[in-house]
Amino acid sequence: MPVVNIINIKKQFQDQEVIKGMDFQLSERKCIALLGANGAGKTTTLKMLAGLVKPDSGSIVFEGAEKADFRRLIGYLPQFPVFYEWMTGNEFLEYAGQLAGLPKSEAKDRAKELLELTGIAEAKNRRIGKYSGGMKQRLGIAQAIIHRPKLVMLDEPVSALDPFGRREVLELMDKLKKESAILFSTHILNDAEEICDEILFLHNGELVESGTLTGLRTKHQQAKIDLAFKENTLQYAEELSLLQPVSSMKLDGEYASFFVEDIEYARELFLTEIMQRNLPLVKFEISRTRLEDVFMKVVQK
Amino acid sequence: MNQWMTLFKKEMLEMSRNFKWIWVPLTFIMIAVKEPLTLYYMPQIIDSLGGLPEGAVIELPVPSAGEALAASLSQFNTFGVLIIVLITMGTIAGERKSGVAGLILVKPVSYAWFVTAKWASSMILIWISYFLSYFLSWYYVGVLFEFISFMDFLQSFFVNGIWLTLIVTVVILFNTFMKSPGAVGFISIGIIVILSILSSSLPHLLEWSPALLSAYANAFIMGSNLPDELLPSIIVSVIMITLSLLASIAIFKRRELA
Structure with missing residues (x-):
């Protein structure tokens, strides 16, 4: 069952055409990698799916969002996540959970669970301003999945991490696959090869190739x-x-x-x-x- | 409504974490209470500074209690306005600039609640600071000069407060379509200055202008006749506040946040 249908979206910034018409759909419980060189349009595509940037034309249709706010269905981690530096990690997660519609007690439980899962539990009462880059990245993933979205979008989730962090985040994503569809962008081909089921190749704002990993290899x-x-x-x-x-x-x-x-x-x-x-x-x-x-x-x- | 409370509580927590709950009331108190004090002690101040040549006699008229309190009120409309703009100019623009707004607003957050929670928390901070400082000023005027009726004080407090509310609302409005807190502050102050200058230089054309509310507030404490334009000008202000808030929400919804 598709989670989202993307139909011929286009986007122009000033006079530069960043996305030149793109169609694809994402299915449940699949891990899909968005691959492309720098400037291929990966971030813009993710931002459009997250609703942060509006496409000039075309449509993005989330399954089950006819009645409700589509934002309930998605979780999003920007490339450079920024938080309220004065909050503690735990406070931020509880805040994000409540904003996403969880009751207070459930937001608390989920925050605790995710702090453990992402491995930042021991820093949960520290101000986010004091977190390292890797810890912020993990916190970013935790806030993206706190409300168990159908589609989790991660913009370059491992590019800024050291080899250990990278390994842990990849393993985390592998676990997440059981609950939601994951769409993540990267320019590190190995990462995509490791955990992905499907791959979308972006080049100059166009989808030049897509398919399953084995399918692409054979082809x-x-x-x-x-x-x-x-x-x-x-x-x-x-x-x-x-x-x-x-x-x-x-x-x-x-x-x-x-x-x-x-x-x-x-x-x-x-x-x-x-x-x-x-x-x-x-x-x-x-x-x-x-x-x-x-x-x-x-x-x- | 649950979500509104979550947003509102976060604003209140933020204001206490970055000590706004301390320095904003303190600054307001300083600028307000300074007026009756300096007016009262002016002769001694001049004396002790020795600024006058031997034998010079200057008769300083003793200001009335009303004049002393009005001097405080006028401080709110200069320094007070400046502080209000400074503390609210980044409330949304700053979050958009840093990128944290992008993280929050991909959650199913109501845009209307996001804006109004920001507005309400700023209102509470400013009204409480304003009340404390104006009340203290009223008290000092009472001790040093003579007590002005508390009702007159309250009425002037509310009438001037409506003008301050409009300022907060206008700053929030600019917050929704500009990304730079500096630009928000600059344009807000520009508009307030222009509105004040126009209203005081063309009072017969703009007698319902909200910028004249502070002048009308003076009438209560000076004991002069209340101008007929007081009520229309309050109504105009309330309408402008409502429209600005609605416009803020509408604009904010349409903005691209990234």
Whole structure:
């Protein structure tokens, strides 16, 4: 069931077209990554979904928001969250919970629970002004999910964190997936690869590619075989490249990469040849397309 | 209404955390009480400073109690207004500028309640500070000069208070469509100054102007005849306050917050 439908939204700032018409929908309990280079329009897209920026045209329809305020259904963490510095973490969470419509006692319980979950419980009575960047990020996630929204939107949730913080937040997001749909933006492809079900590629304000992780990998699979030998890699590689199905060959440090037409056929041919001549093979890999390759490919189109 | 109370309580807590509940009343008291005191002790002050040559005799007319209290009242309309603008100019604009408004208003928060909770909490701070300081001033005038009837004091208090309320409301209004607290303060003061100058230089054209309320408030404590324009000018002010508040809410709803 879709949580939200986005239909042909466009946005212009001054004379620059930031979002040039975008359609997609988000389903329940899925983790979706919004990928793109800096300036691709990720933040603007999230802000439009959060209602902070109004699209010039097109519509954003939340399921179940015909009668009620759509803001009940969403949680949002901006890229650089700012809080009331004079409040304590606990006070802010209780305040956010009550504003989101929880009764006072429930807001209290949820605040306590989330302070534990995000790992800032020991700082809950400290003023937010004294929090570190990582703690603010966690508090930001906690306030975004306090009312159990259907859709949680996180703008660059891990970019500002150290490796430990990054790992913990990613694990937290993995848990969240069971309760809500998560849409998060990042330019770190590894993070997306790690926890996402689906990916939206943004480039210059357009959705250039989207789909599930495996789907995208298959679609953009390159027929590529990496080979490395104990010695004389260049010489052997050149000899192998004379074999029929190789369309091009590239030396990449210790490796030789072969781009071939039919990967199954090429594998058999190479292996037989190597066995027959007893070449000192140390690595043979049919390359798996990384998200980075897909990214480069769709962005260059 | 629950949510309104949550917003309102947060404002009250913020005002006590950043000590507004201490310094605003204190500043108001200083600027108000200073007037009767200096008027009363002026001869001694001049004496002790030795500013006059030997033999010079200056007869300072002893001001009446009404004049002394009116002097306090006039302080509210200069320094008082300045303080009011300073403490309210960032109440919404500051939160939008810092970005915290973006975090709060993606929650299902009613825009009307957000604005009115801010307005109400500013009103309470200012009315209490204003009452304390004006009351003390009234008391000192009573001790040093003579007591003015408490009813007259109260009436002048309320009439001038309506003008101060309008100022708070106008500052909140500008808060809703500007992002910079400095700009809000500058434009609010500009408008108040222009309105005051126009009203006092063209009183026959603008006799219902809210800016004249402070002049009308004087009439109560000076014991002079109450002007006929008092009631219309109160009505005009109340209408302007209501309209400004409604406009604030309407504008705030339409603003992009990011």
